[in-house]
Amino acid sequence: MAPNNNNLAAAPAENTGFPFMKWKWHFISISIVLGILSVTFMIERGLNLGVDFRGGIKLVYKFKEPTGDGRIRGLIEGLNVGDVQVVRFGVETENSFLIKIKQQEGREIVKEIMARLNQTLGPDGFTLLSEEMVGAKVGADLRKRGFFAMGLTWLLMLVYIGWRFDFLFSPGAIVALLHDVIISLGFFVFFGKEFNLPILAAVLTLIGYSVNDTVIIFDRIRENLKKLPASVPLSDLVNRSVNETLSRTVITSLTVLFAMVVLFLFGGGVIHDFAFFMVVGAIVGSYSTIFIASPVYLAFNRLFPHRGLVRGIGKR
Amino acid sequence: MTEYYKWKVIGILAAVAVSLYILVPTLFNLKSVADSEYAAPAGLARYFPKKGINLGLDLRGGLYLEMEVDLNEAVKNRVDVLITEIERILPQKDFPGLALARVAKTSRVRVFLPADKRSLFLDQLRENFGDVLDPVLAPTEINFQIAGGGDLADLLQKVAALLKEQNIPFADVERGGADNVLRIILGQPGTHEPVLQKIKASPLGASPLGTQLTPLPSSDYTVLQMTPEYVQHLHEMTLKQAVEAVRNRIDRYGVAEAGIQLQGEDRIIVEIPGVKNPDRVIDVIRKTGLLEFRLVDDSVESQAVSDHINEAREKNKIPEGYSKEIVDKINEGLKGKIPEDDEILFELTRDPITKEVVNGTPYLVKKRADVTGDMLRTAQVGVSQNEPHVNLSFNKIGAKNFGDITKSNVGKRMAIVLDGVVSSAPVIKEAILGGQAQITLGYGSYQSLLNEAEDLALLLREGALPASLTIATKTLIGPSLGADSIRSGINSMLFACAVIFLFMLGYYKLGGLLANMALILNVLFIFAILALFQASLTLPGIAGIVLTMGMAVDANVIIFERMREEKRLGKTAKSIVESGYEHAMSAIIDGNLTTLIAGIVLYQFGSGPIKGFATTLMIGILTTLTTAVVVTRVVYDYFIYKRRVNRIII
Numbered sequence: 001m002a003p004n005n006n007n008l009a010a011a012p013a014e015n016t017g018f019p020f021m022k023w024k025w026h027f028i029s030i031s032i033v034l035g036i037l038s039v040t041f042m043i044e045r046g047l048n049l050g051v052d053f054r055g056g057i058k059l060v061y062k063f064k065e066p067t068g069d070g071r072i073r074g075l076i077e078g079l080n081v082g083d084v085q086v087v088r089f090g091v092e093t094e095n096s097f098l099i100k101i102k103q104q105e106g107r108e109i110v111k112e113i114m115a116r117l118n119q120t121l122g123p124d125g126f127t128l129l130s131e132e133m134v135g136a137k138v139g140a141d142l143r144k145r146g147f148f149a150m151g152l153t154w155l156l157m158l159v160y161i162g163w164r165f166d167f168l169f170s171p172g173a174i175v176a177l178l179h180d181v182i183i184s185l186g187f188f189v190f191f192g193k194e195f196n197l198p199i200l201a202a203v204l205t206l207i208g209y210s211v212n213d214t215v216i217i218f219d220r221i222r223e224n225l226k227k228l229p230a231s232v233p234l235s236d237l238v239n240r241s242v243n244e245t246l247s248r249t250v251i252t253s254l255t256v257l258f259a260m261v262v263l264f265l266f267g268g269g270v271i272h273d274f275a276f277f278m279v280v281g282a283i284v285g286s287y288s289t290i291f292i293a294s295p296v297y298l299a300f301n302r303l304f305p306h307r308g309l310v311r312g313i314g315k316r
Numbered sequence: 317m318t319e320y321y322k323w324k325v326i327g328i329l330a331a332v333a334v335s336l337y338i339l340v341p342t343l344f345n346l347k348s349v350a351d352s353e354y355a356a357p358a359g360l361a362r363y364f365p366k367k368g369i370n371l372g373l374d375l376r377g378g379l380y381l382e383m384e385v386d387l388n389e390a391v392k393n394r395v396d397v398l399i400t401e402i403e404r405i406l407p408q409k410d411f412p413g414l415a416l417a418r419v420a421k422t423s424r425v426r427v428f429l430p431a432d433k434r435s436l437f438l439d440q441l442r443e444n445f446g447d448v449l450d451p452v453l454a455p456t457e458i459n460f461q462i463a464g465g466g467d468l469a470d471l472l473q474k475v476a477a478l479l480k481e482q483n484i485p486f487a488d489v490e491r492g493g494a495d496n497v498l499r500i501i502l503g504q505p506g507t508h509e510p511v512l513q514k515i516k517a518s519p520l521g522a523s524p525l526g527t528q529l530t531p532l533p534s535s536d537y538t539v540l541q542m543t544p545e546y547v548q549h550l551h552e553m554t555l556k557q558a559v560e561a562v563r564n565r566i567d568r569y570g571v572a573e574a575g576i577q578l579q580g581e582d583r584i585i586v587e588i589p590g591v592k593n594p595d596r597v598i599d600v601i602r603k604t605g606l607l608e609f610r611l612v613d614d615s616v617e618s619q620a621v622s623d624h625i626n627e628a629r630e631k632n633k634i635p636e637g638y639s640k641e642i643v644d645k646i647n648e649g650l651k652g653k654i655p656e657d658d659e660i661l662f663e664l665t666r667d668p669i670t671k672e673v674v675n676g677t678p679y680l681v682k683k684r685a686d687v688t689g690d691m692l693r694t695a696q697v698g699v700s701q702n703e704p705h706v707n708l709s710f711n712k713i714g715a716k717n718f719g720d721i722t723k724s725n726v727g728k729r730m731a732i733v734l735d736g737v738v739s740s741a742p743v744i745k746e747a748i749l750g751g752q753a754q755i756t757l758g759y760g761s762y763q764s765l766l767n768e769a770e771d772l773a774l775l776l777r778e779g780a781l782p783a784s785l786t787i788a789t790k791t792l793i794g795p796s797l798g799a800d801s802i803r804s805g806i807n808s809m810l811f812a813c814a815v816i817f818l819f820m821l822g823y824y825k826l827g828g829l830l831a832n833m834a835l836i837l838n839v840l841f842i843f844a845i846l847a848l849f850q851a852s853l854t855l856p857g858i859a860g861i862v863l864t865m866g867m868a869v870d871a872n873v874i875i876f877e878r879m880r881e882e883k884r885l886g887k888t889a890k891s892i893v894e895s896g897y898e899h900a901m902s903a904i905i906d907g908n909l910t911t912l913i914a915g916i917v918l919y920q921f922g923s924g925p926i927k928g929f930a931t932t933l934m935i936g937i938l939t940t941l942t943t944a945v946v947v948t949r950v951v952y953d954y955f956i957y958k959r960r961v962n963r964i965i966i
Contacts, residue, residue, distance in 0.1 A: 060797070062796070062797075107637070127794060127796055128792075128794050129793075129794045129796065129797040129800075130791065130792060130793045130794060130797050131790070131791070131792040132789075132790065132791045132792070133787065133789060133790040133791075134788075134789040135384075135786075135787070135788040135789060137384075137788065138382065138788045138789050142923075145921050146921065148921070149917050149918070149920070149921035149922075152917055153913065153914050153917045156913045156917065157910060157913065157914075160909065160910060160913060161910075164906055197922070197923070197925075197926055198856055198925070198926065198929075200926075201856060201918055201922060201926045201929050201930075204914050204917060204918050205863065205911075205914060205918070205929075205933070207914050208910055208911035208912075208913065208914025208915065209867070209911065209914075211910040211911075211914075212867075212870075212907040212908070212910050212911050213907075215903070215906045215907050215910055216874065216903045216906075216907050218906075219902055219903035219906055219907075220903070223899070223902075244881070245877075247877055248870075248873050248874055248877045251823065251873045251877075252866075252867070252869070252870040252873050252874075254819065255816050255819060255820075255865075255866045255867075255869050255870070255873075256863070256866035256867055256870075257866075258812065258815045258816060258819065258866065259812040259815075259816065259862045259863060259865055259866030260862075260863070260866065262808050262811045262812040262815060262862065263808050263812065263859055263862050263863075265808075266804055266807050266808040266811055267804055267805065267808045267855075267858075267859065267862075268800055268801055268803075268804035268805070268855070270374065270797075270801055270855050270856075271855055271856060271858075271859045274856065274859055275859070278863065
């Protein structure tokens with residue numbers, strides 16, 4: 001720690017004072033456009049459900065020689081096993097591929113594929129990294145539980161914020177949260193990634209993270225509501241709160257982003273997609289915290305003016 | 317001076333010491349952490365905990381299975397046993413012409429006996445089987461006279477489809493005794509009337525053209541049904557027994573450290589780390605060892621049987637193969653072609669090298685097994701004349717039944733059926749009265765026969781598993797992926813740590829250094845807690861730790877930003893620290909609690925590796941609160957109160 005007489009100190013930067021609330025419609029428009037795009041993608045392409053949710057077989061092979069997904073697809077299609085999906089697993093240097101196939105009654109597809117690869121590449125040409133088989137019934141079961149979990153988390157957040165803050169804060173957090181999940185999933189679908197259990201975990205984590213981020217600003221709004229004189233208009237108060245917490249929002253978002261980018265680059269194939277989702281989620285989450293949650297709070301306050309934490313509106 | 321300052325310091329130091337102590341096996345055995353085996357230096361070893369961090373399957377490599385127990389099959393098998401028991405216990409002379417038959421797909425038994433004996437029979441039944449079987453008073457099935465001809469199989473399907481469409485609970489639609497009788501077995505007793513109405517209202521009941529169904533009067537027999545309590549009890553027992561059997565098999569197969577547990581209503585989860593030959597393990601686990609000795613019915617020519625099967629395969633478009641589903645479908649298609657109490661089962665021929673099924677020989681066997689695996693006392697491998705075989709010995713009931721059946725069927729064949737697959741069908745050479753029998757195996761090398769005999773004996777010894785297991789999900793992680801995952805997991809953890817370190821140091825200077833210290837302690841505590849509770853560390857778990865590291869500094873960021881604000885107001889060091897922490901608290905607690913809620917939901921609904929993620933996330937949140945708030949505060953307090961520092965660098 002600093003010695004007694006040390007007086008080195010960086011001059012504190014003044015709050016940026018950016019008029020967020022004035023520009024809110026610009027940002028909301030951007031979000032609406034992104035949201036519509038995401039939903040369109042999701043409807044058009046559908047969520048590419050992994051075998052965890054749909055049932056089926058997932059195989060990951062690592063190949064010795066660099067190879068393309070076309071060649072592997074060709075090899076397997078020759079076996080007449082129906083719809084086959086072959087995608088690269090992890091980063092390109094890993095030279096691993098993920099194969100998704102539907103289960104077929106009375107056939108041992110995994111063995112057939114193994115035999116086929118053996119035939120063309122030789123027993124040393126490839127290694128089975130992992131094999132996953134999920135029955136259709138279990139898949140449906142997991143799907144149901146997964147979406148239930150998502151809904152439950154969402155509901156709990158709503159209740160928590162309503163309880164700790166004020167129910168006028170809840171809609172803001174919820175809109176921000178939906179915004180983050182929809183846009184992150186939109187990105188995810190756009191890049192053709194698979195929605196599976198780890199990604200569901202990422203979605204739930206993002207929900208937690210997004211609310212966390214939002215809550216910090218709300219906390220400041222709550223504090224300022226008590227502290228500042230009632231003559232300060234609510235929009236100014238919100239703007240001030242966002243600015244006061246801005247450096248914190250940016251710094252924490254950056255550290256989380258760093259951690260997730262590192263995970264994305266070095267975490268290996270298994271959590272590659274998880275990290276991808278969280279990188280997008282961390283960016284979108286911080287954005288919505290600043291540009292979406294607070295304006296929504298403001299809007300709801302105008303819609304339902306009431307007493308308590310809320311102060312007079314439109315005293316400008 | 318803040319309250320409890322001294323105690324906080326002592327507490328923190330103690331926590332660090334305990335954590336390091338717990339992590340000794342992990343730290344000093346980094347290489348074999350992958351095997352989760354502990355080989356500490358001799359002598360000192362006994363002073364330290366034995367186990368390091370428990371690595372999840374995805375990091376170690378291994379096999380994860382979720383198996384479904386077929387509870388309906390257990391009920392079916394138990395009904396068979398009950399029939400045998402009733403026949404054995406009731407005085408034969410009192411009930412001449414008594415016949416019992418299981419009703420397909422239900423827990424019911426049909427009892428045929430003269431009307432004047434009915435009340436006596438029910439009395440006897442209540443006395444001996446009162447808590448197991450109840451007489452059903454309402455009609456449980458409806459028979460229809462078919463007029464107008466047509467394809468019976470087609471008609472059965474049409475009626476079944478009609479009932480399904482109308483959401484009427486029914487157990488089965490079958491040929492009822494004669495060719496022109498169709499029988500609907502009701503799913504719930506008491507649904508007699510609605511079903512009748514539906515059929516009458518449908519084209520099948522009313523149309524004067526084509527096929528027409530006319531209800532026949534209720535049949536003249538009694539129906540018994542297992543009591544719901546007993547069915548419940550049977551389910552519980554079956555699951556318990558299945559778990560035990562799976563455990564025994566895995567143990568005897570020689571895999572240590574396998575985790576077996578029940579999940580939900582009918583699932584068993586098996587986790588086996590680092591398994592070398594997963595297919596053989598699965599085979600051993602899955603074969604239920606449901607052993608049945610059933611008479612082969614030679615009354616139908618084997619050529620005719622094959623023809624019927626080919627016909628049925630073609631007509632119903634049944635795919636190639638001999639899995640349980642396919643055999644069931646074949647039998648469905650054969651209804652009416654073979655005697656009602658018979659069914660077709662196959663003996664499978666495997667390619668000696670690839671072990672793939674190349675052919676199946678059909679056998680027409682009795683549906684009912686007179687001797688089953690639970691009547692078996694022991695099964696052992698024996699070798700005579702250099703040929704391995706399996707020796708069986710039966711318990712009292714088994715010996716008696718086996719004696720009876722072999723005595724009256726000398727010269728006929730007895731199929732030994734394991735899991736619905738005929739393993740052999742030796743000719744009964746003589747009445748086997750002593751309760752000892754021998755299964756000789758087919759042809760093959762000595763070693764492969766010995767393996768086969770060992771596997772068979774292993775399965776049989778468990779006694780009959782009362783139901784078959786189907787694999788609902790299977791995950792196999794190769795050892796190379798596990799090792800890769802550990803490496804990349806640790807690398808990304810270290811790298812993320814380094815990036816965050818530099819960033820915090822650069823931005824907050826000395827405060828950043830403090831936050832970094834807290835971060836290191838945080839990671840230390842997370843690992844210590846994982847090791848302490850032997851929670852599995854999975855790859856998503858490592859992701860959880862990395863995420864926690866990113867978020868852990870958040871609490872410090874909130875505090876530091878607050879302190880900067882206070883500092884801007886020109887306050888003293890003491891009040892900067894005090895109000896900085898004080899004002900930050902509510903935001904920190906609210907922020908972390910929301911993430912904790914997400915973590916709890918994840919833990920509750922996730923499985924396997926996802927649970928691992930939720931675990932580290934939740935632990936991370938708790939440790940973060942301690943390290944980021946308590947530890948950093950203590951350091952500030954030390955400098956401000958003990959060293960009288962009056963400038964805060966932040």
